[in-house]
Amino acid sequence: MSEQKRTLVVLTKAPYQGQMAREALDVILTSAAFETPLSVLFTGDAVYQLLNAQHAEAINAKSMSASLPVLPVYDVENLFVDADSAAARGLTASDFLMPVKALELHNVQALFHEHDRVLSF
Amino acid sequence: MKIALLIYGSAHNSQASYSALRFAKAAISSGHEIYRVFFYGDAVNTGNFLSTPPQDEFDLQTEWARLAESHDLDLVVCIAAALRRGVLDEKEAQRFAKEQYSLQAPFTLSGLGQLADASQSADRLITFGG
Secondary structure, three states: OOOOEEEEEEEEEOOOOOHHHHHHHEEEEEEEEOOEEEEEEEEEHHHHHHHHOHHHHHHHHOOOHHOOOHHHHOOOOOOEEHHHHHHOOOOOHHHEEOOOEEEOOHHHHHHHHHEEEEEEE | EEEEEEEEEOOOOHHHHHHHHHHHHHHHHHOOOEEEEEOOHHHHHHHHOOOOOOOOOOOOOHHHHHHHHHHOEEEEEHHHHHHHHOOOHHHHHHHHOOOOOOOOEEEEEEEOOOHHHHHHHHOOOEEEEO
């Protein structure tokens, strides 16, 4: 196969707002299994997916906090959070369940340009 | 140009699958190849042939099927997203001991690997979200 296309997965949805957050995670894990070079950006309400204190069982949902930390195990290590989205929701790195790189707006724009594919969920 | 489509906007509560259908027709008539159409999330209901709109309304499922049959399109419905939403083909219905099924050719159930392949193999991947 020719050179692998670099893919940016942009997450925009809150963790338990419908199925999208979980189904987006499935896309990430499958793409990683196919050895697609991947980056993941948490933006908008998707920054809530990163919260370290999630009690999803209280609303009969499967917790995202058990699933997201497996990403580095699948060699998905380019994890970014939109700094403005986090700040607007009063969240800082200490609220997050795993290390992610915070990007200012101009770096978010650069991130989009660095990838061949953008999958937005 | 080889074009792959990813549709995840709801079949009945968004414009996504309608816009994608028109895009596919326009692309084909412009001489492009539709490499694959991948239905994900709430778009899996696009393939549900039990959906029965009033006769004077646009029948999305039938229109996709008609386009697929006339141009040999690969219409792939994500199996995990579909099962969760009650969209099963005959084989899956048997496997889960359901008396009814709701998906048939030219739509096929398959896994997310088909999306990963389409993303890598097509020249363009166009997403129709919610």
